[in-house]
Amino acid sequence: MKDTLNVRALNRATLARQLLLAREPIPVTEAVGRLFGMQAQEPKPPFLGLWTRLEGFQASDLKAALHDRSVVRATMMRATLHLTTGADYTAFRTAMQPMLDGALRVLGDRAEGMDLQRVVPAARALLGQEPRTFNEVRALLQEQFPDVNDRALGYAVRLCVPLVMVPTQDRWGFSRTSRFAPADDWLGTGPADGPALDELMLRYLAAYGPASAADAQTWSGLSTTAEALDRLRPGLRVFGDDRGKELFDLPDAPRPGEDVQAPARFLPEFDSLVLAHADRRRVIADTHRPLLTTKNLRVRAVFLWDGFAHGIWETEYKRKVATLRLRPFGPLPQAALDELTREGESLLRFMEPDAKETVVTVADD
Known part of the structure; x- marks a missing residue:
């Protein structure tokens, strides 16, 4: 019989992993790795998210990590911009590609005439010459593919070419019209060949668990999370929630008691914590x-x-x-x-x- 975790128990377990029970005296890159990505649709929120989680955090700490390339801002989970460590981007960008390919469906008729086998190499060549804004990329691709919708060209490049945003000295690390560079040029190595889906799920549980397969799918956008968690089942703890859902977790992950005090905290816009589960009652x-x-x-x-x-x-x-x-x-x-x-x-x-x-x-x- 599975042990049952109520909403409050899940809350405390997740807060512990999300560095929200106490500010941690750890470096920015380590924090971003432990959080396993921070949603970064806009540049400012991750600075606030790290301030609320880290002891003595200064904006210059994150800017330094962005400029030394230990942290990158790039398209990842749910086809949205995230901050991840450079190492995590390299390890897990390939795992995201099936979801990114599926996101292309939203283009509908706008993708008419687009041949990705030609567009992707052309975009890689343009961005390999120098970092460019997407306004520049769209205009240059339109010259090569005049019969294809320019917005569709840009969207396809965002999803199909591994890119990172180039940081600046602006207050929150990026300009309004950021330039993009190929990930392999920026990091010195390209994304891993294999998808590493099982390792992705283990890292998700470390940052957001205990969690269900539906939770993992909501966080990642991937449709194969249930299969991966089932493969990993023999090495995981399995719990139930108050609605009978099966929850997976790492055996030694922190699960503090329900009576542990949780301090007042301010989460920024787009914080990953409020987006990382299908059942969000834990937050x-x-x-x-x-x-x-x-x-x-x-x-x-x-x-x-x-x-x-x-x-x-x-x-x-x-x-x-x-x-x-x-x-x-x-x-x-x-x-x-x-x-x-x-x-x-x-x-x-x-x-x-x-x-x-x-x-x-x-x-x-």
Whole structure:
């Protein structure tokens, strides 16, 4: 008979792996490896995500890792931009290709006339000459393939050519129109030949487990997670959840007790923690989950209290005053407000070091 893990037990286990029970005094590259990627649709959120997880984190720490190429920003899980270590990108980019190939289907009729056997080598050649923006890549490819939709050409290159974004000295590490370089040029080696799917699942469990096959599929976008976890079953712990779902985990992974205290934390927009499971009750209640995403598919920033998402937050900076507004999902006890205020003021000082005043407030609506 399988042991059952309730939602609170899953919460504490996942927070422990996501460096959210205590700030860790570890280097940036090690943290990104332990988190097994940080969603980075925009450049700023990973800086905030690392601040909330690491002791003494400075923005310059991540910028240094990006420039020394130990951390890269590239298309990975769910065909979205992520920060990963350079080593993880090399090891697991090939495992993502079936999912990336499938994502091409969204092009529909716009892909008419496109021959990937010709487009991919042409794009590799152009980007091998020098890093380029995608506006440049699309324009140059359009010259070679004038009868193919330019947006379809660009999208195909993003998915089928292993590329990394070239960092700059901008505040959050990247310019608005980033340049891309071939991964093998940037890292000195190309993606591994084999897909390494089983190792991918072990790393996922280390960062997000205990988790179901559906959770792993939601995180990765891959349809073969159940097969991989079944192959790995003899070496894994298998639990059940309160709905009868089978959960897999590494035997020696941390699973702290439900009574372990979880400090107030602010997660940035697009944080991988709120996207890494099909069943997200370990982080956010089902009733609140619709509030997490905007109509244009932005994933809102949430704050955690007692380990769970209790609302969203936003900031404003005007006339040297940095303001953080809490928008709770429901009434919060004074102890929560006090803890969130202290943590929020620290976050504002990190985000706006030139501010003369920091204010944490609860929105009226």
